[in-house]
Each structure stands twice: as structure tokens, then as C-alpha cells.
Amino acid sequence: MGTGLSGLSWVCSSLFMRAYAHKDELHSLSRDIWSNPELAGNEKHAHDRLVRFFSQDQTWTVQSHYKLPTAFKASWGPVSGGVGDPVLNVGFLCEYDALPGIGHACGHNLIAEVGAAAAVGLKAALENQTELPVPVKITVLGTPAEEELGGKIELINAGAFADIDLVFMAHPAQQDASFHPCIIIEEMLVKYYGKASHAAAYPWEGVNALDAAVLAYSNISVLRQQLKPDWRIHGIIKHGGEKPNIIPAYTELEFYLRTPLLKDLCDLKAKAEACFRAAAGATGCQVEITSPTPTYYNILPNATLASLYESNGKALGIHFPEQPTSFCGSTDFGNVSFIVPGIHPFFYICTDALNHTEEYTEAAGAEKAQLYTLRTAKALSMTAVDVVCCPDLLKKVRDDFRLAKLKQKEEKNQNCEKEKRPN
Ligand SMILES: NCCCC[C@H](NC(=O)CCCN)C(=O)O
Numbered sequence: 001m002g003t004g005l006s007g008l009s010w011v012c013s014s015l016f017m018r019a020y021a022h023k024d025e026l027h028s029l030s031r032d033i034w035s036n037p038e039l040a041g042n043e044k045h046a047h048d049r050l051v052r053f054f055s056q057d058q059t060w061t062v063q064s065h066y067k068l069p070t071a072f073k074a075s076w077g078p079v080s081g082g083v084g085d086p087v088l089n090v091g092f093l094c095e096y097d098a099l100p101g102i103g104h105a106c107g108h109n110l111i112a113e114v115g116a117a118a119a120v121g122l123k124a125a126l127e128n129q130t131e132l133p134v135p136v137k138i139t140v141l142g143t144p145a146e147e148e149l150g151g152k153i154e155l156i157n158a159g160a161f162a163d164i165d166l167v168f169m170a171h172p173a174q175q176d177a178s179f180h181p182c183i184i185i186e187e188m189l190v191k192y193y194g195k196a197s198h199a200a201a202y203p204w205e206g207v208n209a210l211d212a213a214v215l216a217y218s219n220i221s222v223l224r225q226q227l228k229p230d231w232r233i234h235g236i237i238k239h240g241g242e243k244p245n246i247i248p249a250y251t252e253l254e255f256y257l258r259t260p261l262l263k264d265l266c267d268l269k270a271k272a273e274a275c276f277r278a279a280a281g282a283t284g285c286q287v288e289i290t291s292p293t294p295t296y297y298n299i300l301p302n303a304t305l306a307s308l309y310e311s312n313g314k315a316l317g318i319h320f321p322e323q324p325t326s327f328c329g330s331t332d333f334g335n336v337s338f339i340v341p342g343i344h345p346f347f348y349i350c351t352d353a354l355n356h357t358e359e360y361t362e363a364a365g366a367e368k369a370q371l372y373t374l375r376t377a378k379a380l381s382m383t384a385v386d387v388v389c390c391p392d393l394l395k396k397v398r399d400d401f402r403l404a405k406l407k408q409k410e411e412k413n414q415n416c417e418k419e420k421r422p423n
Contacts (some may be wrong), residue, residue: 022120027370029053030113034365037098040148043070046096046112050142053116059123060140067158068151072142074119079126081135088394089137090384091161091340092119093169093333095146105356107172107349107364108146110373114170114347115140117377122384133391139164143332152332153294156339166305166387166397167342168380169333172364172373173355175325176318177346178306182299183230184265185330186291188255190216190276193286196249206247212283213237213251219275220255231268232258232328258330260298261411297334300404304396305343305383312382316375318347329355338408341401343383347376 029049036045047070054060054074066073078087094115095108119140126136141160145151155161173180192213197206220233227233235255241248257272259265273289280287310320325346333344349369353359363369387393 023374026113026117029116030109031365033096033109033112034104037103039100040097040145043096043144047072047142050094050112067160068144068154070144071155074140076123077137078135080129080132085135087137088134088388089139089163089165091139091141091164091167093167094142097145097147099147102358103361104364105361110172110364110369111169113373114377117374118168118380121378121381125385136388146332150294150296150332153335156335161336161339164340167336167340168384170345170347170376170380172349173325173327173346176320176348177325178310178320179301180325180327180346182329182331182334183258183260184262184298185256185258185296186265187293188257188272189290189292190253191288192251192280194249197247199245199247207284208247209251209285210241210248212279212285213240213253215279215282216253216276219278223271223275230260233272296330296332297338299334299344300337302341302343302397302400304400308383308386309343309345309379313379316379318375318379341397348372
């Protein structure tokens with residue numbers, strides 16, 4: 001195989017046929033994960049299932065429980081190149097955590113399938129190649145706990161991305177998009193401490209922590225009217241008391257704060273904190289405010305990878321609407337995008353249902369999502385093939401990455417002091 005062939009012609013010759021051969025196995029993989037939904041950090045069944053999937057082909061080296069109890073790593077290669085040549089390590093990410101009560105309502109079972117399928121597809125295309133411009137290795141990382149805790153951030157901190165050169169994953173949504181920014185998110189946990197008393201006999205002796213929680217919730221609702229259209233703040237009361245005749249001595253709220261820019265997040269945090277503290281003042285409660293999980297960053301764009309993905313996707317029949325999706329979520333892939341050049345496209349799965357609903361859970365397990373899922377995996381593999389085969393493209397991808405980071409750095413310089421983000 002020479003270096004001049006496009007990803008598409010390669011794929012037509014080998015990858016399509018061989019990846020197609022795995023289609024039932026891949027569907028069974030995602031269906032099994034879908035049937036056994038597990039919350040962030042507890043994805044034992046999914047971890048074991050994915051480890052088995054890769055271990056059955058002995059050309060993969062598989063590390064279970066890789067740096068985190070439910071993370072794994074599967075590596076293949078390097079192929080081609082001479083001894084001592086620098087290796088290009090292409091990463092694919094699998095997510096597999098579910099949501100409380102509604103299972104795989106964000107379709108992370110399909111993210112696992114896309115990651116596995118794209119890696120298997122790339123391996124099929126590269127197997128037996130001896131004339132690649134650089135030796136290539138494939139790494140699949142099982143990245144748990146996206147919905148909560150930020151598994152990828154823990155893996156970054158543990159060095160799991162240190163030797164990866166490019167990273168690919170894709171997320172199910174309402175339409176196809178080669179790039180969607182995803183916004184920064186920070187969590188706020190608010191605890192009010194009051195004083196219990198008999199609610200009928202001695203109400204004047206109590207300090208009502210539920211009143212504080214309700215006022216806090218209302219303060220935020222009032223604040224919302226004055227926020228910028230692309231900011232988000234939303235929360236729940238996690239603990240609201242024990243019994244109507246006991247004045248609640250303790251309540252707990254969990255809020256998510258989101259903005260596209262870090263400097264806006266600082267403003268939003270300050271406004272939210274004022275709302276929470278005002279509720280404490282009004283009721284006489286003590287308040288404790290913490291951010292229990294790390295901040296998820298926005299996704300850095302990579303124009304070259306996005307445009308290659310779009311061309312490959314179009315060749316496979318993917319339609320990319322002019323009007324980008326209004327999906328306004330957040331992901332710990334954002335933090336990865338600051339460390340390694342990569343893409344996180346969105347893909348349609350043959351439903352109008354919205355993420356985080358029971359209808360979406362059903363769609364993520366349905367047979368009809370398969371065509372879209374595997375087509376997405378193929379487009380990712382083809383994009384990887386393009387970059388692997390063409391050193392100029394690899395250089396462009398790396399230049400885009402540097403440029404995007406530089407732009408963010410300029411933005412970061414306008415931020416409040418205490419915010420940290422990788423340079
Ligand atoms: N610590 C809270 C993280 C919430 C992340 C969650 N992610 C998703 O819904 C996936 C969407 C894109 N990956 C969110 O609420 O945005």
C-alpha cells in the first residue's frame with residue numbers, strides 16, 4: 001500500500017468487507033451493555049464484556065482495570081516502519097456508563113460499539129501493510145464515568161493519554177455533526193444545615209433547611225432571566241427532609257452550571273453562589289458550597305479532522321444538516337481535546353427522541369440504530385486511515401491543534417485567576 005491512496009479507496013478494498021463481518025458481534029456487544037445499564041464508576045459488566053470482545057482476538061493486547069477499576073486498554077501494533085521509528089498511536093474511546101432510572105438514555109452503549117468497531121475497522125485496513133509512512137499502533141481506551149465523576153479526566157491525570165497521538169470517538173444525538181463544541185460544565189453541591197424541631201409543637205425552635213433549599217431554587221430561577229442565552233443552570237433538591245412534622249435540619253441541592261467560555265463560568269458561579277448564600281441568610285441556616293467533580297472543558301475544534309470526517313461521512317451517505325444541532329451538553333472529552341488532537345462527532349440513530357429520555361433509551365437499543373452506528377464507525381476509521389497515510393494531513397491536524405489551543409489560551413488570559421486549564 002503506497003501513501004498516495006485516499007482513505008476511501010483503501011476502505012473500499014478491505015475495511016468495509018471485514019468490518020461488516022463483525023456486525024452481529026458488534027451489535028451483540030452494544031445490546032449486552034444496553035441490557036445491563038450501570039452507573040458511572042460501576043460499569044463492571046460493560047468493562048468485562050469489552051475486555052472479552054478484544055481478548056478473543058489474540059492480536060490485541062488487553063489490560064483490564066487499566067488505571068481505574070472499570071477502565072481498560074486494548075492495543076494493537078505497531079505495524080510497518082523500521083525499528084526505532086517514532087510510532088503514530090491512534091486512539092479510539094469507548095464510553096459505557098448509563099443514567100439512574102432510565103438506563104442507556106444517552107446511548108453510551110453505542111459509543112462503546114462505535115469505538116470498538118472503528119478500531120477493528122482500522123486494524124482490518126492496516127493489517128499486512130508494510131509501506132505506511134510511519135509505523136502505526138491502535139489503542140482503544142475504555143473510559144468510564146462520563147455522566148458523573150469525569151473518568152477521562154482521571155485517566156488524563158494518570159497518564160493514559162500520554163502516548164496517544166490522535167483520538168476518535170462519536171456520540172449519538174438527533175442529527176449528524178462533524179463538530180459540536182459542547183460547553184464547559186461545573187457542578188455545585190450545596191448543603192444547608194438548620195435545626196430540627198417539632199413542626200407543630202415548637203416550630204419557633206427550628207431552623208428550616210428545606211426553606212433554604214426552596215429559596216435557593218427560587219433565587220436561581222429568578223436569576224435565570226438575566227443570564228446569557230447560551231448559559232445554563234439547572235439543579236435538583238437531592239435531600240429535602242425526613243418527615244413533615246420534623247423541621248428539616250439538613251438539605252442538599254446539586255446544580256450544574258454551564259457556559260461556552262471559562263470567563264463566563266466565573267461570572268455564573270459568582271451569581272449562583274450569591275443566590276445560595278442569600279437563602280442561608282434569609283433562613284438562618286449554615287451553608288456549605290463545594291464543586292465535587294472536576295470541570296469538564298469545551299471541546300477544542302480540529303478543522304482538518306472534522307472536514308475529513310465530513311467528506312468520508314458524505315461518501316457513506318451521512319447527511320450533515322446546514323443548521324448545526326442545538327444539543328447543549330458537556331463531556332469530559334473536552335479535557336481530552338486539550339491534550340490530544342481529536343474529534344467527537346455526533347450521529348443520528350434513526351429517532352427524533354431526545355437524549356436523557358426513556359424514548360432515547362429504547363432507540364439506543366434498537367436494531368435500526370445499527371446502520372447509523374456502524375456507518376459512523378466506518379467514517380471514523382476512514383478518517384484515521386486518511387491521516388495515517390498522509391503525513392501532510394497529520395501535520396495539518398497537529399497545526400490545527402496548536403492553533404486551537406493558542407486561541408483558548410488568549411481567552412484564558414481574560415479569565416479569573418483561580419481557574420486552571422491545561423496550556
Ligand atoms: N458532572 C456532570 C457531567 C454531565 C455530563 C453530561 N453529558 C452528557 O449528557 C453527554 C453529552 C455529550 N457527551 C451532560 O449533562 O452534559
